[in-house]
Amino acid sequence: MSTFLHPRRVEQPTDAAIPDLTPRHFLSGWDAAKFDELKYSFGLTGVDQVGNFIWVDTFLYILVGLAAVLLGLRITHMWWRHNRHLSTMGNPTRQAYWATNRTSWWPWLNRHLLSAPLWKKKHNAQFQISNAIDNGTLPGRWHTIMLVTYVGLNFAWCVALPYKVLDHKATIAALRGRSGTLAALNLIPTVLFALRNNPLIPLLQVSYDDFNLFHRWAARITILESIVHTVAWMYNTGHGAGWTAIANGLRTEGSYGWGMVGTVAFTLIGIQAWSPIRHAFYETFLNIHRLCAIAALVGLYKHLEMHKLPQIPWMHLIFLFWGAEWIIRGLSILYYGFSLKKKSSVTVEAMPGEAVRITIDLVREWTPRPGCHVHIWMPAMSLWSSHPFSVAWAPTLTPDSKEMTLPILEGDSLSLPGAPQKSKQINLVVRARTGLTRKMYERACKSPSESFTTWGFIEGPYGGHHSLDSYGTVVLFAGGVGITHQVMYMKHLVGGFNNGTTSTQKIVLIWTVPSSDCLEWVRPWMDEVLRMKGRKQCLRIKLFISRPKGRVESSSETVKMYSGRPQPAALIEEEVRNRVGAVAVTVCASGGMADNVRAAVRPWLTEGCVDFIEEAFTY
Template sequence: MVAGEEPTWKEARLHDYVNYTFITLAAATCAGLLWRLGSMVSRYQRRTKSVHTQTTTGTFSAVTSSFKKHLLYAPVSRSRKARDITIGPGASINFGTLPTRLEALFIATYLIINIVFIFVDIDYTAEKGVYLYAIRNRAGAVLTANLTLPELSCAYAKGQDTQLITKFTTQELYIWSLVAGCPMILMVFLAWSPIRRQFYDTFLQVHRILAIVSVIGIWRHINSDGYYEIKIVIAVISIWIAERVVRVLRLLYKGPYGNTSNTLDSYSSVVLFAGGVGITHQIPYVQHLAGIGSAGVTKRVLLVWAIRSPSHATWAADWLNEALARPGARDVLRVQIFVSNPEFEGQGGRMVLPGLADNEAVQVLAGRPSPDMILDAELAERKAGCMAVSVCGPGSLSDDVRLAVRERQHAGRIDYIEASFSW
């Protein structure tokens, strides 16, 4: 299209579907932001109302509970979510984990929408080469628009929709399209879970280099004839640079810290499950809630920690001793430590945990924790309000806790928070 001229019908329709893609992305982003904003408002209301009335409150909605049970917390399979899918000798090949039903629904819907945007409104009565050419152009435009969504940033730049180009320019377009497309294909294969997990540091650096090469290729390919989609690439690069600059500045100003957006202090009851080194995720919650004590909204905090050997208690002994020694901790905090090694079966409370001070709030048990029994006991003791259940540990523990929370959604408002050490 020559500068200053109105776009042709074909060009306008092509741009329409790029705009439709942006609208879809914006709608998905707004839905996510609204959900997060609603969660923040709900936490704030629970906290302020409970503090002012000195009682723990919480609203129960059968619709919300059903949504969480069957979509938000439910994996694609019945119970398997966090456990890795592995094959081969000694489970050496890892394919990662499964999504939740809501995540799978979102991914499927988004893919279907993109496929529809690519293939609808094409004149299939024309010659095969003509409508294939149109599909190629539409696919390039729509997929370039998807660069604005990092999770779906596999874009392939579109071809030229005009015959007023020289042979050299055509060759240059194809060359830069290969420069843009080949790194994207390599990124897809290198991001395969078995490769990514075995060579993560190498994968990360190679992934960044390939992404930069691909963006350069897209830039040169689209900019060869002044496509308006170059604005999309400029926006993507600007957002990418700005996000990393802000991240570095925030780190320099505030220092490193974990995710503190939800401190769990708006819930009347909190149950924290940890498996092995997963205790590192739960300790900040324990210290925060123990520091508030009975003066806060949270009246019951139970930490359940599963370890293989009593000696593993030294990993977090100092932090636990500090939390248990706080003045308000004795009123709200209890700790159950399960030693799962069969060698210690039957010893229970007779086991000595190195580094951990003697405290009546700490209970040492042999075997593996049963999320069903633990949650039933906590629900029986809970008088009112909402409950938060958090887990960080092996996939099998996370899946057991997730299933237990889902099956008890009818008992009141129970929110589930899962953390894991994986990528």
């Protein structure tokens, strides 16, 4: 791998070994002294290639080492949960052993580092300077440590230059080489972490949201180092022969011209990806972002290729990643969206509370899994952009008739025990915000039946890597349309409780909605769950109506309704103190509610075997 990153490894270049990259034709007619002034502007004169390769190797070893540590921790955690699952499923009397922590260091690390916000409790709540400026979210404590280390190392590598030289322009040349090498190197994780089909996501079971955070910071480092690389070249060139030499170089030398194209495109990406601009005009941002990324990659590749620099294989790797991503996405669209007889369709139905329920009829079967999401494309309404949404429901097919199962009476089997669950449909619930979601809602409201059908297709499904099967107690928090992430878990866990295939004995859903009208979003699916066999023995539902229009009444002992907002601390304390086995607390809600749940869970991480899982889309 090291050979691939720098296949043309060379020792510190001497005058005889330096390739003649100087554009002599646009310097012709100048005296020898002026030409000598520019020797640090072109080629590898003054560039510390040995140091560059040392930092490339160091970066590579750190990245591989970190991935190995994370993979080892992930495998250990999976092995632990698998043993817990095998020893407790369907047997509530064997849960006590797993209800307490068996080590002290891991719960402490989880509470104070891995699950901790940066400071106090703010993490996914929007970080705003004012009501008009949205600066996104704050990284967690563990993410911050990794980011500070990453940024600090890049800064240290850029200042670790050969200063013991007589001519300061040689140091500037070394900075030019170092910053250019690091910019090209950092572009590899920048592109890899942006991919929806990043192979590290299922391997390490790290969410795309986390990788997207590191993508943004790797991109910022790449952009800054590209600018430093360009400014260092301009400084030595301008200092040696003035602005005329800079202009001549950009005009007559293709490599420098293409390099400037790449730097300008990277700079534009950095400006328009600023959080307030990105969130205010997200769909416009995506389109401009893609165009600028293409221009930057082409410009950088031409810059390296025309000078035959050793970083060219890195660009081949980047193009391989990006090309494989689009091929996989295209195959996913074709597989689920097209057949010889038909193509997939999307039905959008207006719902109370400014929401829409989306039904996607696929042309081929897929295997539903709790916690997954899809990207939906609707060319008639948003030509270039796809949007991620959690899969709320997927009606299963019976093995014989291949018909969608329908609930009849409580206790009736919805599918054969142990049979593989397949579906040809995906259901989503989406709140109308801006852009595509607002267009869908307004068009559905204007339709005669408050619904319409159009052509559309999906990418994915993605995610769904978190299994809750080994936990004796599962607490599901949902805020608004965050219920879409939890309904599939409820169905899966209730079915597992009935069939004896999961360890879960207690399932608690805590759902907050503005008004009782919003319950219509998932009523048909919730009715199906409530009719499942064994549901009353394992499932309790607590509905909180934050802005009730009248008196709130509970419908049964296992389904209770309350007015106002939930108090996560009290609810979690009740469930943890009365837990069966290990406890999993998951949340899919607004940033503020998710942060409150996180703050309520953290004290219990060291008191019992409790895990916290958060689903967020902080794009």
